[in-house]
Amino acid sequence: MEEYIVSARKYRPMTFDSVVGQSALTTTLKNAVKSGKLAHAYLFCGPRGVGKTTCARIFAKAINCEHPREDGEACNTCESCQAFNEQRSYNIFELDAASNNGVDQIKTLMEQTRIPPQVGKYKVFIIDEVHMLSAAAFNAFLKTLEEPPSHVIFILATTEKHKILPTILSRCQIYDFERMTVPNTIAHLKMVAEKEGIQYEEQALAVIAEKADGGMRDALSIFDQAASFCQGDITYQKVIEDLNVLDSDNYFKLVDLALENKVSQMMLLLDNILGKGFDGGNMIQGLAQHVRNVMMAKDTQTLPLLETSEEQKAKYVEQAKKAPTPFLYKALQLMNNCDVQYRQSSNKRLLVELTLIQIGQITQPEDQDVPSAGRTPHRLKSLFQKIVAQLKPASQGAGAGQESGSKAPITGAQPVAAATAAPISTEKNGPEEAASAASPKAKTILKSPAQVKLKGIGMSFANLEKTEQNSQRIYNPIDQLKEETPASTGAAANHDQPFTQEQVEGQWISMCLRMQGIKDFIGLANRMKPIVPTITDFPHIEVVIDNKLLLDDVVKIKGRILQTFRIGLNNSQVTLDYRLAETDEVTRILSKREILENMIKENPAIGKLTQDLRLVMA
Template sequence: MEYIVSARKYRPMTFDSVVGQSSLTTTLKNAVKSGKLAHAYLFCGPRGVGKTTCARIFAKAINCQNPTQDGEACNSCESCKSFNEQRSLNIFELDAASNNSVENIKTLMEQTRIPPQVGRYKVFIIDEVHMLSTAAFNAFLKTLEEPPAHVIFILATTEKHKILPTILSRCQIYDFERMTVANTVTHLKKVAEKEGITYEEQALELIAEKADGGMRDALSIFDQAASFCQGSITYQKIIEDLNVLDVENYFKIIDYALANEVSDIMLLLNSILAKGFDGANLINGLSMHVRNLLMSKDAVTLPLLECSEQQAQHYHAQAQKCPTKFLYQALKLMNQCDVNYKQSGNKRLLVELTLIQIAQITQAEDKDVPVAGRSPKRLKSLFHKIIKSQPQQAEQVAEVETMPSPQPVVTENPLVTENPSQQKVQTLTGNSTNIKSEPNSSADPKYKLGNIGFTFNDIRKGPEKPTYQKEPEVKDQKATNKFSQEELELQWMSMCNRMPQQMVGMASRLKNAIPKITEYPAIEVVFDNNILLNQVEKIKGRIRVTLANALHNAALTLDFRLAQGEEIKKILSKREVFEEIRTQNPAIERLRSLLDLELA
């Protein structure tokens, strides 16, 4: 017996059997009952939610000779039988992904002229209609707007934004929704019962989450799981078969982070990576877990979680233990990790550091006194213990001024940090002729001069003096060469292209500002925002000297000002620039049309 996959075997044949699209199917049934049918429909939505299926059911119901009172096809008339046996001459399906040329559309238009032999309408179902070329869309427009009375078009697409507005305006648009986890699980239960397969509800929920709103994907995963589990689908087998990270790992990481157990998180991370899971998947999954915890803080938002009732209660219980600030900070850290992951040279280290930072969010600052009856477990504390456990040579230390200092060498030498609120006056103690103390002496490493970024040489030299950069001068003070507007713009662009790498952002913005000769040799540059104007004012002298040298005119003057309201022009996109050129030059439009070109 031929095996048929569940997505085809259990494909809905009536409106009532369609899952998760009740509002759309009700509208279509009412249209069939009332006989008020539009000439063109557009079904759009994500993959695997029933667009093509509803198009076929609708096409069969339109041509049914004895529709039911609910608007369903009777499945007993000649039209319904021919459709079910795939020999109908009134319903045509076209895959626009492989038939997207003008010739294919012209062939289709010729078929619309022939009236139906059986039934009232000829129905044309065009799947993946967004794949049609622009020329094919234009050839389709006239017929779509005024088709013959016996023709109905049903278009289906997953990318509505790629369809021309002129097409959209001629269709009734139906937006299909993603399948919810609850609807998917309910349908999978029915399929499992018909197939005689036992299951765990948690396993079906995992399949529904993995399908990400697509019923066809859910049924494909279900078939794979049924084959692997040999008739008994369990949660553990699904995790093994789909190579999915168990959600319990996320619960453990959050529990460890709240308890500041860095070492336990590192061991759990190592076991996860050893199973072949990618660090990026772990961070993304943990981010989704923390998002669910935020939604679970309030019982009112629990329905926003796409999971079972039991799992929702688990989220709610852990959310009550998590401070809201902790969840926000954890999301921020994981977002930064996700952004930097692809560019990171050591991806595992990046993930480890992120998890360590998450585990430190609720950690109190290190103190000598244990916090809440326990010793601090921050990574910094571990480093302190390692340093103290190793024999060290005592170094000259900087002590706080309040400590006893019987023979100070330097009595007043402030070490100023960048943050004024953290400034401390510190003194050097000890004998200036004996830099090193006895080998057995020990000191707290956090008071070492090296740890605060200073050495004795830095103290002797004193603060660094700011370097002075001399302003450039015009090479030939007597040069008075004439220059035109074109030469000015050329040298301006050349100057922008030669600007150093650290000024590449400013250079790109300067290219949009066009200098103009007002009263020769006076030059004016207008900027459209005050921030750029303030930045450019700082290098105005250098820009004037550069232009004067390039144009060989020492009398050249330069003036910057802010644009007035009527002077600010919209910056055109590439498509808008192309449309403007095409409008002004018909030859370019003819060339584009002949070669069937499109702007990428």
């Protein structure tokens, strides 16, 4: 039985022309051989399996060839070439720096350089993985590398150029090898398959080339593995089964389902993928690469950037026609965030599912309620509209003028953040109280956010909807603070709405909470929370601050605060006056325990609750 040799060794290039994917570099080396202008040291660097050591051997053989051809290739007939092909040449030495990385080995090498070649012109020393040499070995190598004997040529090869000392790099001619492209790898695999008499599908070879990740040696090793599994007939289905690669059809299906907002079916497909043993993080990475390819396929100029088979390119082009560009951008952003958070997540599957749900709702209109799609937190507008629509019939009898000031109590569970950010009421407000709150004699009841009476918490759904609409544009962390412009303040001049003291206080608290989302304003927001703006002469609002430093900081952003109030209160005539508090207006800040004691005095039920639950102030 004939001895089996793996394809990576059997089809290793023996000439410059047979080297795949390094045409510019091999042409330079051939020209150097033809002209006889040879450097004393070369450095071949690049990723694994791209031909560094192979080119070093071919170059070494061509240098010592007695009758080189006109194109710079070795003749393969002279004694020097035959000795090299039969691995008995005394002029070409290979040293593995990974196992010979000490000073003693380098000294031995230096001694060998002193002896001239017995046959041929040069002694060629090929040092592979040169970055593994120790610092002392590098330093011992420096002098010889800079001024070697005239009959010595060094060829260094490495995969990690950044680990080599700059003093070594400056003494070498540096050649950077390129990664193998998928088309070049496919073409070489076709040649090997034809010589071996193996049947193949081009799409299967494309999967092998993509799995090799730019290394020809890796591609040939995977090819041998696939050929053994497929028994001489390499098909796409058998290759993805053997290599445990996720079928690209799953990615095409996921994108199609996302465009149709079919989140439930996306969840079923994800469960099927995970059930086959695939990792959720790898699935997200593959889907991100797929979406990137779809984006590249939308333009004929970027289509060559797709490193895949022609059959796959046609599929990408077809899906690119259906996928809007904004959808692709947003999907890539969501998957990138998921990839970043995946390792730190304690519930990785849930993170992947939430990401797919968000992708499946990108193209869903905001006001469309799709039963099969989940609801993301930022799509609450339609929910608020439905609640308001249900409450309107009950409030129509109160008159149109009372609609914005009505305080419909919230029943059932409600998010704490929403209740805190909305206007807060301490009493049941009727029409008379709303009118008196807007008068110049109105006095504030709320001293700090913690002094709220629990039994009186209420919220207007109209205000909640308004807050939800404006929350993304007022003090959004990605916005910059800027002064108001006349165009922005006068846009709503014909739609000015009345507002109450309670709405003013709620707007101030809501603004402070949103400011906490900006890194530079967290401290300022916390200091501003206890302040209670007061309506003095409608629609003029006075802000009394008991700290000169805080007053200076607030005045710096007064234009933006004014813009926030005009938008939030739907009144372009609002003005804000800031002043320093008088001595008798300054009140002592209560501690948490004092606040709790005051709340218990006002509502004894809270005291009983703390006793029953054995609550202790932290």
